[in-house]
Amino acid sequence: MNSANSRELAGISVPDTPLVEQAFDYARRECEPYLFNHVVRSWLFATRIGQLRNIAHDAEVVAVGTLLHDITLNERFHGPRRFEVEGADLARVFARQGGVDERRAQLIWDSVALNSTPSIGLYKEAEVALCTAGICLDVVGLQYEVVPAAEVARIVEEFPRLDMKRRMTRCFCRIAETRPETTYDNFVRDFGERYVPGYRAPSSVDFVASAPFDE
Known part of the structure; x- marks a missing residue:
């Protein structure tokens, strides 16, 4: 440079x-x-x-x-x-x-x-x-x-x-609360499972089981 x-x-x-x-x-x-x-x-x-x-x-x-x-x-x-x-x-x-x-x-x-x-x-x-x-x-x-x-x-x-750990955790939890469908394959899911009551994201297991094929 x-x-x-x-x-x-x-x-x-x-x-x-x-x-x-x-x-x-x-x-x-x-x-x-x-x-x-x-x-x-x-x-x-x-x-x-x-x-x-x-x-x-x-x-x-x-x-x-x-x-x-x-x-x-x-x-x-x-x-x-x-x-x-x-x-x-x-x-x-x-x-x-x-x-x-x-x-x-x-x-x-x-x-x-x-x-x-x-x-x-x-x-x-x-x-x-x-x-x-x-x-x-x-x-x-x-x-x-x-x-x-x-x-x-x-x-x-x-x-x-500036209290980043707590403030960033709050942001991740809000995403888990309001947009759980965006969290099934990324780290925000971890925050939802740890901190957000009732959190449930789509599961890759369900996606595979529900694929439109016989086997």
Whole structure:
């Protein structure tokens, strides 16, 4: 990344381009403060993992994918599809309007759509894998040891967590309560089963048993 097109944020060198600035502003408008801080930390962690591991990647794609990955994770969400897919569509529209070509726009879509599916996202293109890694580091501590502790501390100090565990849990539970049909094959189901009385999502077992074939 050319130093003329970069800046430091919480001690991490990140791309400084109009597209990234627009994504940053979009995330700040759409996300609650705790969630905005989460997506920024995810971006910084993703970027730093790429730097530390010398992973060649498109820094703008990683920036947009991480910054916009949770723009539908809020109490206004009404589906009808998984919040990640709804968010991915919005992120792709944003990218296209910003002049991003279709290949890069698709990488951004994948980064958002797969942000909570590391069993797939970590094995895709470098940009998608880094977005997934940064997000998972911030949410569950995956690869926490990769980024030096002092750097993690500075990132969290500048973009504090603001009771993220409790607030994010509340968001997931609301999705489980109001849109259980979007949760049968993703992690939100776990929150529904643990915290939401009467929660019941469609089952893959039922889908297979009800397939319109004799055997």
